[in-house]
Amino acid sequence: MSSSQTLYNGIELPEPWPPRWDRLALDPPAPPYLVSPPKVIPIDVGRQLFVDDFLIEQTTLSRTMHTAEYHASNPVLEPDKPWEDEGVFIPVSSGRPMVGPFACPFSDGVWYDPDDKLFKMWYMAGRLFATCYASSQDGIHWEKPELDVVPGTNIVHPGNRDTSVVWLDLNATDPQRRYVLYRFEKKPRRGFALHYSADGIHWSDEILRAGECLDRATVFYNPFRGVWVHSLKAIGPVSGYDESIPKSTQGYGDAERIVRYWEQEDLVDSPMWTRSDEPYLWVHTDRRDPVYPGTDCGQPKIYDLDAVAYESLIIGAFAILETYYPGVEEDRPKRNQIQMGFSRDGFHWDRPLRKPLAPVSDTRGDWNWGNMQPAGGVCLVVGDELHFYFSGRAGCGRTYPEPITGPDAISARDCDASTGIAVLRRDGFASMDGGAGGGTLTTRPVLFSGKYLFVNVDCLDGELQVEVLDLDGKVIEPFTREGCEHVSVDKTLQSVSWSGIDDLSSLAGQPVHFRFSLTQGRLYSFWVSPQASGASHGYVAAGGPGFTGHTDTVGMAAER
Incomplete structure (x- = not known):
């Protein structure tokens, strides 16, 4: 894990890698690649997004960070089968059995399978009861097929579980390992268990157990470095508090929930950690995260981090716990919000927008009244949109129209879980915007081997022009602003x-x-493609219709 490496984007990873920190900080430094970017940035891999200043040498445009819109069909998957209301779970915090149905990814996974031309979802059924499978032609209308694992149901793994991750590995050399399942078993033996499958339905027996870890553990693949990354819930050291004053009076809780990091080239053969304190300190909330008014947990907590390669970035869905609600609204699910983060080296994160991609609803009875959780794979590319699948919980809100307290509230407050979609423009996390007076953006020196320049831009009522400069800032003929054919479109x-x-x-x-x-x-991204189709050869997250693999090799053929 300590060999030096230069990444696809020119970032040089120092030794040792990943970094070793003794403590995390309430005032973390900026990612090192933003402080000292490469002198020349190769841009052959993927669309180049403006989520930070990595690509920008000078600009008079302004950046806008964007949020998503909920799909009108939400929730798209609801608990409507008897086995989705099974299982026994007694939270330590309440000591009372949880009641209420579940049909929701708790990470798990939502993927598009190009071989079968189907959207596929794995989700938690019941109260930590089982893992189920659903499929869809369009990602909106889902079917729960009767399978043979547990005859007459859509259960694909009947084992007790907490968090679970399903990863579709289209590059697997062994067809029996096309699907990866990591499942955190609660009983009879706690632990993160690895399984493989050829079809995502019939799973192998347990292959191995990961090292010691807590329950909200996930895993993702970083193709830029060819490593699997374990994202591990932990309680860890954080610096930046005034140690002479109780944390609770500073607006911070005492138990600091963090995420630790471990990477493997191979999930079976590469070294595995043993003790829970061996994985590297990685991610924590910080002073820029707003404290929710009336919170009962102080500083917001990081509940989970799921991630995936998208175009030229690693994008992360951060579940941020704002408050538990006990004693304030006893019948409401905990308030988890999903924020987006971005990484260009696979370890350091930038979270420029400290607000939800799609917020928890404050309307009692809504499917997403609380406890939002991201799906494994994070998002899919559907035409000119990104579709994010989230789970949410109605708690007591649908069963009891009015607020309640007491045993029923405590038992049902975190149940009635469904699945919904939030929609964002493709590449639409951030845009560089010009007004009526116009403005310019000049990139840092970039290097490419392609032929055709493409942009994702919305300037239907304005115009975009591009010129190419040498390292001395001189315009290179014939690629001048005056010679550039005006672009006045809204196209991705x-x-x-x-x-x-x-x-x-x-x-x-x-x-x-x-x-x-x-x-x-608004300018969202640019890229230079070797094909006139506009194929970016970047990563397409959990896939989407028209794509043949994990990267965009088809360009406009995948656009609607």
Whole structure:
């Protein structure tokens, strides 16, 4: 884990890697690649998103971070089978058996399988009861097929579970390992168990157990470095408090929930940690996270981190616990919100927008009244949109129209769990915006081997022009602003050309700057493709219709 490496984007990883920290901090430093970016940034992998200043040398445009909109069909999956109201779970915090149905990813996974041309979902059924499978032609309308694992049901793993992750590995060399399942077993023996499957339905016996860890553990694959990453719930050391004053009076709780990190090239053969304190300190909330008014847990807690490769980034869905509610609203589910984070080296995170991608509802009875959790795979690319699958819980809200207290509230407050979708424009996490007076954005020196420049832009009422500069800032003929054919569209994949010339191959292999001039519009991303189709050759998260693998090799063929 300690060998030095230069990444696809020019970032040099120091030794040892990953970093070793003694404590996490309430005032964490910026990611090192934002403090000292590469002198030249290769951009052959994926669309280049403006979620931070990594790509930007100079700009007069302004950045807007965007949130998603809930789909009108929510919830798209609800508990309606008898086995989705099974299971016994007695939370330590209440000592009372939990009641109420579940049909929701607790990470688990939502993927598009290009071989079967199906959306596939794995989810928790019942109160930590079993893992079930559903499929869909469009990702909106889901079927729960009767399978043969537990005849007459859609259960694919009947074992007791807490968190679970299903990963579709389209590059698996062994077809029996096409699907990966990591399942945290509560009983009879606590632990994170690995299983494999050829079809996602019939799972192997337990292959191995991960090292010692707590229950909300997940795993994802980082293809930029070729490693599996374990994202592990832990309680750990955090610096930045005034140690002379009780944390509770500073607005912080005493138990600091964090996430630890462990990576493996192979889930079976690579070294595994043993003790829970061996994985590396990784992620914690910090002073920029707003404290929820009236919270009963002080500083917000990081509840979970699921991640996936999207285009040229690792994107992370951070479940942030704002408050538990006991004693305030006893019948309401805990308030978990999903925020997005971004990493360019796979370890350091930037969370520029400290607000939910799609918020918890404050309307009693709504499916997402509390305890929002992300799905494994994080999002799918569906035409010109990103679809994020979340689970949410109605708690007592649908059973009891009015607030209640007492045993029923305590038992049912965190149940009645369903699944919904939030929708965002493709690449739409952030945009660089120009107003009526216009503005420019000049990239740092970039290096490419492709031929065709593409943008994701919304300037239907304005225009975008692009010019190419050498390292001395001189415009390279014929790629001038005056010669650039004006772009006035709202498209997630739009080509750019100059007086009929769209071939940049004469500039391939030499560092250049792009300068974008934008009026009345939003610029979301740019990329240089080797194909006229606009294929980005970046990663497409959990996939989507039209894509043939984990990367975009088809371009506009996958657009609606």
